[in-house]
Structure formats: structure tokens, C-alpha cells
Amino acid sequence: MNMIKQTYRDALRDGMSEEMRRDAEVFLMGEEVAEYQGAYKCSAGMLEEFGPKRVIDSPITELGFTGLGVGAAFMGMRPIIEYMSWSFALLSSDQIINSAAKTYYMSGGKVGCPIVFRGINGLGKMVAAQHSHDYTNMYANCPGLKVVCPVTPADAKGLIKSAVRDNAPVLVMENERLYGMEGDVPEGDDVLVEIGKARLVREGKDITLIGYSMSALQCEKAAEMLAKEGVDAEVIDLRSIRPLDKSAIVKSIQKTNRAIVVEEGYSFAGIAAEIMAVISEEAFDALDAPVERMSLKDIPIPYADHLEQASIVQADDIVKKAVQICK
Amino acid sequence: MAVKSAAKKKFNLVKSLHNQFTKEDLLAQYESMIQLRRFQEKVGSLYQQGYMGGFCHLYIGQEAVITGAKAASKEGDDFITTYRCHAHAAMSGISMEEILGELMGRSTGISKGKGGSMHMFDPDKHFWGGHGIVGGNVPLATGMAFAAKYREEDRVTLCFFGDGAADSGAMFESFNMAALWKLPVLYIIENNHFSMGTAKERHAAGEFYKRGEPFGIPGKKVDGMDFFAVYEAISEACEYIRAGNGPMLLEMDTYRYKGHSMSDPAKYRKREDVDGIKTKRDPIMQLGNVLMSNYKVKEEDLKALDKKAKEAVAKAVEIALDAPKADMAELYTDIIQSNGEK
Structure with a gap:
């Protein structure tokens, strides 16, 4: 193509x-x-x-x-x-x-x-x-x-x-x-992306990092950093939240046995909570560690750049958490 | 007495129309109105007997508005209204069996038992619901008219809503766009004088028919209890809209005899007020009087139509009650329209 x-x-x-x-x-x-x-x-x-x-x-x-x-x-x-x-x-x-x-x-x-x-x-x-x-x-x-x-x-x-x-x-x-x-x-007028299918951003075997929108980019960045630390992370960009590509999530967990769900939204009743529920319902037996979530800080978002950035999950934070889980 | 003289004045205004209908046409209108009345009364009594649940908003007293609108509009014009939708559905050609089926949660219901009293639709009959959020159907109607104009189709959208919705931002936002883009939509405020239980004087500043003035939308107040007045106003408005002039607004001065919904005993108004309107301005009585005075129709003929209406209603109830409950298999259908379906 x-x-x-x-x-x-x-x-x-x-x-x-x-x-x-x-x-x-x-x-x-x-x-x-x-x-x-x-x-x-x-x-x-x-x-x-x-x-x-x-x-x-x-x-x-x-x-x-x-x-x-x-x-x-x-x-x-x-x-x-x-x-x-x-x-x-x-x-x-x-x-x-x-x-x-x-x-x-x-x-x-x-x-x-x-x-x-x-x-x-x-x-x-x-x-x-x-x-x-x-x-x-x-x-x-x-x-x-x-x-x-x-x-x-x-x-x-x-x-x-x-x-x-x-x-x-x-x-x-x-x-x-x-x-x-x-x-x-x-190129081409009829190249569509199917709604309801996640994107496998990067293959890995140690842990699955799941994100959507900006958090998928943070996951990708974290995976590159993790590679240098000897952790081989798989990254899934959910791409479609509803319908949700449950099978892509489950398949990955069955391979890596560990997961972090990252979101640039609030944690309470949020997307990560939903993904964790899916993993618990459909891939519980495959888990070697509790699934973790990393969400936006639970505050109205501040104006000042450094304050705003501090409220967002950064790639560094994901790396630290992933290393902890994979230790 | 004020009510009487106002009604009389309006009535005289459209007297010229009284002889423009054939006797048969007018009897058909009378029959529609009496059937709507008997049907709604039956719905009320079935509700009280426990045959249905949820909300149920009756249209009793307001029959001249939808009947006149249907008579004055053209085949192919689109109708959309609020949760008080049984009469609009029926006048669009949805059968009483289908409406009752819906109210009683039967498989024969027009929405398969999934919409209930407030949500009935039939696009093939140009009836677009049936919407439950006060003011919510006004932008929808504006979009329907947008589609008609975009496609260069000769159809007018008739959008009905109450005096409560006439306070809403949704309505004003719609007026702005409809006037700006000259959309073929007729906004019809059915002013039954109560926004649920709050009287007009207590919920609305200004006059409803002037709501469109800042946008350049012409408005007119109409005696909504008089079939002829409704017919004349909507005929003229549709003609104005069809000529490409953009939207128009009509305030129908009408009255609902029952409470806002079945749970409302209507303690916020005096019984004498309701009785006064019933005896002096009732739309069915007024049309009957014209039929008797101008068309030599006898009182017995009208009574026969009433009897016929009651029988039709009874028959519809019988059929509706015979139908099976809404199918459990429908619980998970019609959630997302799949891409194979048109």
C-alpha cells in the first residue's frame, strides 16, 4: 500500500x-x-x-x-x-x-x-x-x-x-x-479502519500497557524506555472504546500475564476501571500480578503548565510502575 | 365571561370558512375529533385499571389543534411532537391498536413495547415521535426541515410543543437557526396554559406568539379550540413557508381538561375554570354546533358518530388485549443499527 x-x-x-x-x-x-x-x-x-x-x-x-x-x-x-x-x-x-x-x-x-x-x-x-x-x-x-x-x-x-x-x-x-x-x-479513498478493533502498537511478552488517545502515546513512549531496562512491554491502543475489543485485551494478557491500564481521564468509574473489570472477568486466571491503573489526578485540571503536566500520567511514571510489577 | 367573548371573537373571524367544507369533509373531521376524545378517555380509564404503567399524558381538550393541522397540511409534510403524542400518532395514521399495544407493552405496539406512551414513531407515515425531554423535539424538527431544504423537497415540518417548552433555550436556539437559514418549519406552541402544574402567568414572561419576533419569525395567536381557526392559520402558515419565506410560529390557545399526566390531580386550578372551558369552548361541541347550524346535520347524526367512535375504541381495546406481551427476544434488538440495514 x-x-x-x-x-x-x-x-x-x-x-x-x-x-x-x-x-x-x-x-x-x-x-x-x-x-x-x-x-x-x-x-x-x-x-x-x-x-x-x-x-x-x-x-x-x-x-x-x-x-x-x-x-x-x-x-x-x-x-x-x-x-x-x-x-x-x-x-x-x-x-x-x-x-x-x-x-x-x-x-x-x-x-x-x-x-x-x-x-x-x-x-x-x-x-x-x-x-x-x-x-x-x-x-x-x-x-x-x-x-x-x-x-x-x-x-x-x-x-x-x-x-x-x-x-x-x-x-x-x-x-x-x-x-x-x-x-x-x-493512499486511497476506500481505506477504512474498522470501528471496534484495537491497535497492537508494539508486541512484547512481559507486560501489557493499555491506553487510548494520548495515553496510548505515553504507553508507547514508556515501552521504548522499558526496553532499555530489559522489560519487553506490549502496547495496545484501544482505538475504539465502544464497542470495545475485549478479545485483543484478553489475548495480550494471556501472553504477558501482567497489565497496566493508563488513561488521561479521571479514575472514578472511568475507562481503566472498565478495562480492569473486563480483565478480571475474562482473563483472571492468566494474571501473575494485580492489574494496575494509572489515571489523571482526581482534581479539576489546573492552568499552569507544570501543574497541569503533574496531573497527567507521564511515561516515566508508567516505566516505574511497570518495573515494579515485573520485578 | 372573558373566555367566552374571546372565543366568540375568534370564532367570528373564521366564519367565512364555515361553508367552505363539504358536509362529508367536516363530518369526517368531527369523527376524528370525537374518536380522539373517546380513545383518550379509554386510555385514561385503562391506565387507572392498571393496564399500563409509567407516564401517560392525555390530550383531551386539545383535539382541534392536531385535527386542524392534519387537515391543513399536505400529504408528505412531517409531524413531530412531545410526550403528549397519542393524538398526533393517531392522526398520522398509526392505528389505535398499535398505540394501545404500545401502552400495554404488547408485541403489537408501534414501538414493540420499547417506547411506551411518550415514544411512538412511524416515518413511513411522516410521524417522527414522541419525545420526552421538554424542548428536545424543537431542534430535531429544525433538522428535519434542514434536510427537506437541503434535498430541495417540498415538505414542511410541523413541530408541536407546549407552553412549557416555549421557555426553553432549545427553542430559542432553533428559532435562530431556522430563521437564519430560512428552514421550512412551522412551530406550533400548544399553549394549554400549564407548564406541568405551573400556570402560564407564573412560568413565562411575555407572549408566546411573540417568541420568534427577535428572529424575524412571524407569529400569530390562534383560538386552538376552534377547528376552523386552526385550519385557517395552519393553511396560511404552510403556504407562507412553502413559498420559501422560512419558519413561522403559531400559538394555539387551547386547554387540557386532565392533569399533566395520570398522577396529577390538577389541584393548581379551579374546577370551575375547567368546567367553564368545557361548556363554552369545547372544540368538539363547537364543531358540532357549526355542523348543525350550517350543514343541517342533526344532533342524532352526531350522536351516531359518537357511538361509532366508542365502538371503534372498544374494538381496538379488545384487539390490543388479545395480543401477546412484547417479545423477550426484542430486549436486545434495535440498540445499534447495523451497517447492513438501511
Whole structure:
């Protein structure tokens, strides 16, 4: 497969654009997506290519334009709704959870909702507590939704394309720190990444490090550091939180017999807690040590850079913990 | 007395319409209204007998609104409403058996027993629910109209909600977008004077029909107890919207005779107030009076329609009760629409 070097933001844009060329029923609506070219430039050039009918600047009224997108999706359209931040999308959570997620079931399968909600999630850019929060667990908790967290440019493109084609509502949790990162992206309009499949980032035999979004990158970095200490870590990027690729987790634990789950979200009722439950239910006998989790500090996220960084699990922390467990 | 004179004034306004219908057409409207009434009464009594659970919001007293709207709209126009949805579902063509089946958790229910009283849908009949969060259906309707405009289809979305929802941010956000993008949506506030148990004077500042004014959305207050007034207002509004002018707003001045839901004894209002409306403004009585005075319909003919409605309701109840309970196998279906399905 031919590869091109691309940033995450360009890969996202290409993914959306390809789907819009393929299907006239796809439109992009959100805060600053058109004239401004995207608050984070993820839709650069799209207004020019598709025109104002299909690339639409919304007012900053998340509840309203999310509900509008859901109503259009009820009619069979395939909207992509972009939020400047998932923190703002809290205002629209009624429409995401009560309308998008539940109507298919409540209608006995009569009214579907093929919609994509996407935007930046998480933290790490000194924007303080109201703009710094990982909402993945909140939405993944709700039946009727799919939730994906692409980390690489290739996954950003492949998953946004799958999300647009999916008949279910799909939430794409991005991160501002990822947008500028470069990676190899396969060429071709029909290269999809299947929703519900984890990515095996690195093979290893001593311990499994499991992360998603930014924490998957920390795990990868930690694994490289651990190699120098003689610990051979396997790294799994969950990539899709709901549906969750349980078999990839179980298979890895059966090989390594040890695991750390890392998250840039809060620990209480969080994603790591869910992964630990899965391991306990389905791979308990394979464990040689208790599964550990490393989460965001249980505080509203502070502004100052060093304080913010201190609230995030760093690769060094993962290395220390992994060495302890493997000792 | 104030109520009476106001009603009279409105009634006179649309007198010109009284002779525009054929006798058969108007009798059909009467039949729809009396059937909605008898059906809702039966639902109330079945609820009290324990045949259903959860919330149940009856539409008794407000029948002229949905009947007039259905008569004034075109085939292919889309309807969406709140949790008080039985009458809107029925007028969209969902059968009483399917509605009762849903209320009683039967396999024949329109939502297979998974939606209940507040969540009934049939896209083939252009009925889009049935939504439980106050104000929640207003942005949805706006999106349906967005789709119609995007696809250049000649269809108007008729969005019904109550005076409670008319205070919500969801509604104002919707108005802003609908006006900005000239979307073909008709917002219909069914002002039954109570936001659950809180009277209009205590929950809402300003006038409902003026809610769209800051956005340039024309609004009109309509006697929602008068079929002709509703018919005329919605006909005109749909024409205005179809011409590409963007959204319009109608406030239907109506009244619900029962409590907000079955658990509400409605102690926040006086019995005389309800009785006054029932005897002076009842929508079915008013239409019956026009039929008798202008169309030479006899009281016995109307009574016969009432009897027919009661029989149809009784028959539907019988069929619904005969149906098996909702299938356990449906518990885990319809959660995520798979990618093979259209």
C-alpha cells in the first residue's frame, strides 16, 4: 500500500472530504468550520470545495445545532457535527444521549441516526479546568453510541471515514495535541479502519500497557524506555472504546500475564476501571500480578503548565510502575 | 365571561370558512375529533385499571389543534411532537391498536413495547415521535426541515410543543437557526396554559406568539379550540413557508381538561375554570354546533358518530388485549443499527 506523510489534522480533513465527495448526503456543520477553516484548521479548504450548502458555520449553540444534526440524521442524512471542544458539547449531551443514542431503540428500529459528532477532547494545552476534561467514559457508558479515539493520522482518517459510513451515531474524540503530529497514511479513498478493533502498537511478552488517545502515546513512549531496562512491554491502543475489543485485551494478557491500564481521564468509574473489570472477568486466571491503573489526578485540571503536566500520567511514571510489577 | 367573548371573537373571524367544507369533509373531521376524545378517555380509564404503567399524558381538550393541522397540511409534510403524542400518532395514521399495544407493552405496539406512551414513531407515515425531554423535539424538527431544504423537497415540518417548552433555550436556539437559514418549519406552541402544574402567568414572561419576533419569525395567536381557526392559520402558515419565506410560529390557545399526566390531580386550578372551558369552548361541541347550524346535520347524526367512535375504541381495546406481551427476544434488538440495514 502506498503511504503518504500527513498530519493528523490533514488526514481528518481528507477523510471527511473523501466521504463528502462520495455521498452528497454528508454535510459538515459546526463552530468555525467554514469561513474560519476550522477552529483548529481541520476543515481547511472544505468550504471552497463543497460550498456553503455543505460546509456550514453554526452559531455557538451546541444544543441547537446538535439537535438539528440529529433531526437531519433521522431523515437519513449523514451529518458530521464538529465541536470546538467536547467540553462545549456538554450543552448538547441531551441531544446526543436522549435523541441520537436512544431513538432507534425507542422506535422499535424505525428511526435510525447515522451521525458523526467530533471535536477535541481531553487536556494538555494550558486551558484550565472548564476546557480540560476527558468525556470518553461518559458517552461510552450509553448504549446506542459508538465512541472512537484515533491516535495516529492513519486512524484519524480511517476511523472518520468508517464513522461517516456507519449507521449508528459515532463520537470521535480527538485531541488538540494530536492535530500537528505526522504519520504514514495509506493512499486511497476506500481505506477504512474498522470501528471496534484495537491497535497492537508494539508486541512484547512481559507486560501489557493499555491506553487510548494520548495515553496510548505515553504507553508507547514508556515501552521504548522499558526496553532499555530489559522489560519487553506490549502496547495496545484501544482505538475504539465502544464497542470495545475485549478479545485483543484478553489475548495480550494471556501472553504477558501482567497489565497496566493508563488513561488521561479521571479514575472514578472511568475507562481503566472498565478495562480492569473486563480483565478480571475474562482473563483472571492468566494474571501473575494485580492489574494496575494509572489515571489523571482526581482534581479539576489546573492552568499552569507544570501543574497541569503533574496531573497527567507521564511515561516515566508508567516505566516505574511497570518495573515494579515485573520485578 | 372573558373566555367566552374571546372565543366568540375568534370564532367570528373564521366564519367565512364555515361553508367552505363539504358536509362529508367536516363530518369526517368531527369523527376524528370525537374518536380522539373517546380513545383518550379509554386510555385514561385503562391506565387507572392498571393496564399500563409509567407516564401517560392525555390530550383531551386539545383535539382541534392536531385535527386542524392534519387537515391543513399536505400529504408528505412531517409531524413531530412531545410526550403528549397519542393524538398526533393517531392522526398520522398509526392505528389505535398499535398505540394501545404500545401502552400495554404488547408485541403489537408501534414501538414493540420499547417506547411506551411518550415514544411512538412511524416515518413511513411522516410521524417522527414522541419525545420526552421538554424542548428536545424543537431542534430535531429544525433538522428535519434542514434536510427537506437541503434535498430541495417540498415538505414542511410541523413541530408541536407546549407552553412549557416555549421557555426553553432549545427553542430559542432553533428559532435562530431556522430563521437564519430560512428552514421550512412551522412551530406550533400548544399553549394549554400549564407548564406541568405551573400556570402560564407564573412560568413565562411575555407572549408566546411573540417568541420568534427577535428572529424575524412571524407569529400569530390562534383560538386552538376552534377547528376552523386552526385550519385557517395552519393553511396560511404552510403556504407562507412553502413559498420559501422560512419558519413561522403559531400559538394555539387551547386547554387540557386532565392533569399533566395520570398522577396529577390538577389541584393548581379551579374546577370551575375547567368546567367553564368545557361548556363554552369545547372544540368538539363547537364543531358540532357549526355542523348543525350550517350543514343541517342533526344532533342524532352526531350522536351516531359518537357511538361509532366508542365502538371503534372498544374494538381496538379488545384487539390490543388479545395480543401477546412484547417479545423477550426484542430486549436486545434495535440498540445499534447495523451497517447492513438501511
